[in-house]
Amino acid sequence: YPAAFCVALLNSQPMGFYAPAQLVADARKHGVEVRPPDVNASDADSTLESDVAEEPSPIAIRLGLGMIKGLSKASIERLIEQRQRGGRYRDLSDLAQRSELSQAVLATLADADAVRSLASDRRAAIWQSLGQEKTPSPRPLLAPCDQDDPLPDTLAPMLPIEEVHADYAMTGLSLKAHPISFIRDDLTREGCVQAAQLRDLRDGRPVRVAGLVLLRQRPSTAKGITFVTIEDETGPINLVLFPAVWQRFYSIARVSGAWLVDGKLENRQGVIHVIVGRITELRDRLSGLHIPSRDFH
Numbered sequence: 643y644p645a646a647f648c649v650a651l652l653n654s655q656p657m658g659f660y661a662p663a664q665l666v667a668d669a670r671k672h673g674v675e676v677r678p679p680d681v682n683a684s685d686a687d688s689t690l691e692s693d694v695a696e697e698p699s700p701i702a703i704r705l706g707l708g709m710i711k712g713l714s715k716a717s718i719e720r721l722i723e724q725r726q727r728g729g730r731y732r733d734l735s736d737l738a739q740r741s742e743l744s745q746a747v748l749a750t751l752a753d754a755d756a757v758r759s760l761a762s763d764r765r766a767a768i769w770q771s772l773g774q775e776k777t778p779s780p781r782p783l784l785a786p787c788d789q790d791d792p793l794p795d796t797l798a799p800m801l802p803i804e805e806v807h808a809d810y811a812m813t814g815l816s817l818k819a820h821p822i823s824f825i826r827d828d829l830t831r832e833g834c835v836q837a838a839q840l841r842d843l844r845d846g847r848p849v850r851v852a853g854l855v856l857l858r859q860r861p862s863t864a865k866g867i868t869f870v871t872i873e874d875e876t877g878p879i880n881l882v883l884f885p886a887v888w889q890r891f892y893s894i895a896r897v898s899g900a901w902l903v904d905g906k907l908e909n910r911q912g913v914i915h916v917i918v919g920r921i922t923e924l925r926d927r928l929s930g931l932h933i934p935s936r937d938f939h
Contacts, residue, residue, distance in 0.1 A: 644672040645690055645701045652688040653706070659857055662709065663815035664873070671877075675702035678817055679710055681737060681751060682730045682759040686718045709813045710754040717747045733760050734767065738774040745774050754812035755805070764808070765800050807931050820875035821900075822853055825927050834902070838876035840916075845909040851879050851916060852902045852924055858895075870918075872901055881905070883918045891921040900924035900931070 648669035652662055666676050684707045691704040707718045724740045731737040738748055748771040751757050761767035803824045809816035833850045853872030860868045866885035871878050888895055902922040908915040
């Protein structure tokens with residue numbers, strides 16, 4: 643039951659080495675459909691979701707509103723309570739009036755793309771959310787419904803890379819694409835291989851890989867060796883940094899969230915590592931994307 647297992651882990655965060663982005667990626671590799679947080683479909687926690695009442699039917703994961711950064715528990719409870727009482731929200735104005743959420747909360751929901759069922763364009767949703775009252779009050783029963791403020795003529799939809807970066811900023815993951823995929827052509831020209839290709843390469847050959855830093859760990863029994871996991875659009879890559887390499891590239895190794903790595907491949911009986919020889923900063927190519935790693939000592 644991979645979907646149920648993933649939901650249980652998501653709702654038990656924070657725990658262990660694996661962040662929600664890696665749990666979701668693994669579930670999708672196992673054939674599980676994962677759906678984004680949405681004001682008309684999500685609970686506070688992530689849930690299992692089916693499109694039909696009869697079983698057996700495909701079961702998907704619906705990510706919870708609690709995954710959205712900056713969204714309070716009280717706001718989530720208010721949103722869900724009003725949805726259960728009055729049915730699905732029709733549009734952003736209906737959401738604002740019934741839930742009485744502040745402009746700041748509505749903007750957070752729009753930033754997180756959690757109003758996709760109300761406004762298909764994310765940037766337009768953000769604009770409309772900022773047009774709501776900062777501190778909403780109940781409306782008279784027979785008050786006319788105001789139209790949303792017209793969108794400026796120059797308002798363009800977000801680019802795919804902007805959508806992905808916004809997803810990571812608001813929820814720590816994206817179901818649309820992986821940030822590394824947007825610079826893959828450049829990386830390939832520079833000799834980088836993907837994580838999925840490492841298993842087919844011979845042991846001992848030099849390799850160049852790139853990815854987001856997921857975690858750094860230095861066990862007390864490892865004699866100063868640091869183990870790092872990075873991730874590209876095809877999966878994780880395990881790195882080994884000996885003390886001299888860690889010290890040589892300390893300013894990048896300690897704080898950077900994205901690396902370009904040159905090293906030697908160890909591929910022995912299906913266990914794959916890259917022994918790091920050189921680290922190059924990659925974060926400047928990702929337009930300011932910030933991915934906090936999990937560091938263990």
